Amino acid sequence: MVALMRWVGGAAVLCVxxxxxxPYELDLYRKLLFWVALAISYNFLFGISGQMALSHFAFAGIxxxxxxxxxxxxxxxxxxxxxVALALAAALALIVAxxxxxxxxxxxxxxxxxxxxxxxxVLNEGGSLTGATGGLTNxxxxxxxxxxxxxxxxxxxxxxxxxxxxxxxxxxxxxxxGRACRAIRDNSEAAAAMGIDVARTKxxxxxxxxxxxxxxxxxxxxxxxxxxxxxxxxxxxxxxLFMVIVGGSGSxxxxxxxxVLLKLSQDFxxxxxxxxxxxxxxxxxxxxxxxxxxxxxxxxxxxxxxxxAARKRAAx
Amino acid sequence: xxxxxxLIEVRGLTKRFGGLTAxxxxxxxxxxxxxxxxxxxxxxxxxxxxxxISGTYQASAGSMRLDGEEILGLPPHRIAAxxxxxxxxxxxxxxxxxxxxxxxxxxxxxxxxxxxRILLGTAAARAEEQAIRARADELIDFVGLSEERDAxxxxxxxxxxRLLETARALAGxxxxxxxxxxxxxxxxxxxxxLGVIIRGIAExxxxxxxxxxxxxxxxxxxxxxxxxxxxxxxADGTPDTIRTDPAVVxxxxxxxxxxxxxx
Amino acid sequence: xxxxxxxxxxATASGCVYGLVALAYLLVLRPTGVVNFASGEWAMxxxxxxxxxxxMLEVPTVVAIPGAVLVLAVIGWATEWFTVRPLVERGAGxxxxxxxxxxxxxxxxxxTLLVFGGENYPLDGPFGFNRVELGPFAGTSxxxxxxxxxxxxxxxxxxFFERTVWGKSFEAVAINRRAAALMGINLRLVTALSFAGGxxxxxxxxxxxxxxxxxxxxxxxxFAVQGFSALIIGGINRVEGAILGGIILAFAEDLTRRYVPxxxxxxxxxxxxxxxxxxxxxxxxxxRAKEAG
Numbered sequence: 050m051v052a053l054m055r056w057v058g059g060a061a062v063l064c065v066x067x068x069x070x071x072p073y074e075l076d077l078y079r080k081l082l083f084w085v086a087l088a089i090s091y092n093f094l095f096g097i098s099g100q101m102a103l104s105h106f107a108f109a110g111i112x113x114x115x116x117x118x119x120x121x122x123x124x125x126x127x128x129x130x131x132x133v134a135l136a137l138a139a140a141l142a143l144i145v146a147x148x149x150x151x152x153x154x155x156x157x158x159x160x161x162x163x164x165x166x167x168x169x170x171v172l173n174e175g176g177s178l179t180g181a182t183g184g185l186t187n188x189x190x191x192x193x194x195x196x197x198x199x200x201x202x203x204x205x206x207x208x209x210x211x212x213x214x215x216x217x218x219x220x221x222x223x224x225x226x227g228r229a230c231r232a233i234r235d236n237s238e239a240a241a242a243m244g245i246d247v248a249r250t251k252x253x254x255x256x257x258x259x260x261x262x263x264x265x266x267x268x269x270x271x272x273x274x275x276x277x278x279x280x281x282x283x284x285x286x287x288x289x290l291f292m293v294i295v296g297g298s299g300s301x302x303x304x305x306x307x308x309v310l311l312k313l314s315q316d317f318x319x320x321x322x323x324x325x326x327x328x329x330x331x332x333x334x335x336x337x338x339x340x341x342x343x344x345x346x347x348x349x350x351x352x353x354x355x356x357x358a359a360r361k362r363a364a365x
Numbered sequence: 366x367x368x369x370x371x372l373i374e375v376r377g378l379t380k381r382f383g384g385l386t387a388x389x390x391x392x393x394x395x396x397x398x399x400x401x402x403x404x405x406x407x408x409x410x411x412x413x414x415x416x417x418i419s420g421t422y423q424a425s426a427g428s429m430r431l432d433g434e435e436i437l438g439l440p441p442h443r444i445a446a447x448x449x450x451x452x453x454x455x456x457x458x459x460x461x462x463x464x465x466x467x468x469x470x471x472x473x474x475x476x477x478x479x480x481x482r483i484l485l486g487t488a489a490a491r492a493e494e495q496a497i498r499a500r501a502d503e504l505i506d507f508v509g510l511s512e513e514r515d516a517x518x519x520x521x522x523x524x525x526x527r528l529l530e531t532a533r534a535l536a537g538x539x540x541x542x543x544x545x546x547x548x549x550x551x552x553x554x555x556x557x558x559l560g561v562i563i564r565g566i567a568e569x570x571x572x573x574x575x576x577x578x579x580x581x582x583x584x585x586x587x588x589x590x591x592x593x594x595x596x597x598x599x600a601d602g603t604p605d606t607i608r609t610d611p612a613v614v615x616x617x618x619x620x621x622x623x624x625x626x627x628x
Numbered sequence: 629x630x631x632x633x634x635x636x637x638x639a640t641a642s643g644c645v646y647g648l649v650a651l652a653y654l655l656v657l658r659p660t661g662v663v664n665f666a667s668g669e670w671a672m673x674x675x676x677x678x679x680x681x682x683x684m685l686e687v688p689t690v691v692a693i694p695g696a697v698l699v700l701a702v703i704g705w706a707t708e709w710f711t712v713r714p715l716v717e718r719g720a721g722x723x724x725x726x727x728x729x730x731x732x733x734x735x736x737x738x739x740t741l742l743v744f745g746g747e748n749y750p751l752d753g754p755f756g757f758n759r760v761e762l763g764p765f766a767g768t769s770x771x772x773x774x775x776x777x778x779x780x781x782x783x784x785x786x787x788f789f790e791r792t793v794w795g796k797s798f799e800a801v802a803i804n805r806r807a808a809a810l811m812g813i814n815l816r817l818v819t820a821l822s823f824a825g826g827x828x829x830x831x832x833x834x835x836x837x838x839x840x841x842x843x844x845x846x847x848x849x850x851f852a853v854q855g856f857s858a859l860i861i862g863g864i865n866r867v868e869g870a871i872l873g874g875i876i877l878a879f880a881e882d883l884t885r886r887y888v889p890x891x892x893x894x895x896x897x898x899x900x901x902x903x904x905x906x907x908x909x910x911x912x913x914x915x916r917a918k919e920a921g
Contacts, residue, residue: 099723101723101726148904148907148908152907152911154722154723154726155663155726156907156911158663158726159663159856159860159903159907160903160904160907160908162853163857163899163900163901163903163904163907164900164904166853166899166900167897167900167901167904170893170894170896170897170900171897173893173896174891174893174894174897217484220483220484220486221480221483221484223494224478224480224483224490224494225469225472225473225476225478225494225497226480226483228462228466228469228470228473229470229473231459231461231462231466231470232459232462232470232473234461235458235459235460235461235462236457236458236459236460238421238441238457239453239457239458239459240459240470241440241441241442241445242419242441242442242445242450242451242453243442243445243450243470243471243473243474243533243537244442244445244446244450244473244474244537245442245470245473246442247442253480283849287730287734290727290730291730291731291734294727299461324738324741324742325738325742327734327737327738328734328735328738328739328742330734330738331731331732331733331734331735331737331738332731332735334727334728334730334731334734335711335728335731335732335735338711338715338724338727338728338731339711339714339715339728342720342724
């Protein structure tokens, strides 16, 4: 009951914020929510399941493009377009997963990178279907149950997707499935000896998180009522990886912190210091890997452990 | 203590690597609650036998029946699902998890809740999770790691790591547990402690297959011993008959110290 | 027909550039098991180093080329010392060095961007751009220069691995690090030299390719992608695999662009499609490892 109250309270705070913001700030806020939602699901894929896939943004792009194309060009109503787009993303994710999860370590990174690249090529060359390099514009979110959804409304939908992603992943992380994923990440041979079907578990983790990315991408498509290829490219996929590493890979809270910090620093520092910001970004990532592989969350745990130890010493 | 019906029946087990026959037509069976030792000098085929049984290697020929059902050639996770759990000679803990979580992973084959039920948070799914946690706690106490329950596994000593391997394998509620040279790398007092735990496991009615190089550890522990040399069984009997078997003494003569020497 | 023959020369030259980047990956990958995505940045930086020496400081080409290669070798050595060695010595997981090098990729990229901006810079080849005819084959002198230099580098690297004691010790490390260390091979030195060598070879790829177009920061990602694609196609275990994969990739691209009636943008899909196909069907690449023995 307390837990439920906490969720409701958190959702309420997140949902009030968009009504207090100026249009420019609202735009930053919505995109921040988008990144956080992706970071949470990517953390489960990379940090918990140990799959270094670079296709997460590609699946966000598949969700975004699919829902818009199904609505505007196939003439489907919004609800049906969302369902079909999610099913399409799930089917594609399953195909990629069945093939890619057989591959270990950097081979998986290469295969998913090639998939992401191929998607960008298809989007760029899709003619009127995908709007080529300019992407798709001139569409809008139809009224939902009679309500016309404005800027703050799309933020609230994104909050719903984000919280649903977090709630689902928290729940399965705290079950035998989460333990199986972590076990495979740490030692796949020992995991198999414990009765874990390694390929099946990896495939489920990859498909689930990729569909979550597609759902976030769908909402993103209605932020500015435009989608274009570069957003879903490899640069952002690597940025997402860095967010999870800096925050603390394997930790849900770490992924959220990493996404918020890096996204905000990009939004606020880039206009002032330009490329020095990105340079600093690379330095932070390298230093994080060298000094604290568990990221900011690991650092916080260390400080807390030291404090507890100091208190114990003081007591005795 | 040993029942009449064999739990596992191995017949004609053979494993060839190219031209080399590492295991050659091995026959044996294990009964519930029995401690069966498999020994032999270095290169006798012990580890290969172990890896074939646990599904890591594919056998070249032979059969392995569990309750009369053929299970040879199944992949490792299916072998585990049949209630055949193992430990690793070089400890293989899940390093990103606590001791308790490691043991809970071992219970993987016992879970019944589907992902859907977990998402819905059904009472049954929650009760099962509670039960797994309780069972892990009980097993941690059984092997004597209570103090380290919430510790990171990287902080364990080698001997404690071996105990963790044991608890993790037991969490799968095995019918048979395979130990791969469990005494290797342990201090004498850790060996004694492990010996007591292995007897305790057998008393629970679980069959134990001990692959071991160190006879001093194995002989007092085993109900029955099989001796391998060059991939073939050269002796099969109680520890007392093995100790004086001329073929065994011959096989071990090349080894420093002969029968009963340390590994 | 002459059209095809001219295409063959330029495609071979492209394949040589890909092959050199693939070799840069391979030199690092074999002894360490680390795939270094920053190899593409090294190639781009090699081209910039050559531009600074030859274009800005007006150093003669015969000095500028080895000079640029040396600069990158030092950068490669420093990268290993700073990012990879501490991780290996700490016993970090196998992904950690890959991620650290991904961070280094960003540092290299942004640092070069800060100094040179996003503009294109011209780089002159040693023999200008006149057309050369060799029997039925025709192409730019730079194409022939690329092919000759690549052949020299590959033969030299091959001889190093096959015929020298030093090369054998690299091979031993590639097969089994622990056993190699027990044999008294200096793991640290081998790893450091692998990175220095990888960066040097990548620099050659960049500075040879530069005169065919221009020197620019954005060339790094294509170098990186084509390089590892060539490596996977050819096989990650053999030096010859790198050049074979490079040539196959370049021919697939150029022949598709020239003879298959699809938009040129779609031809960019050839590389990822080939890469995916090889990863699924034959992840060991065309050339298998030699029997260990």
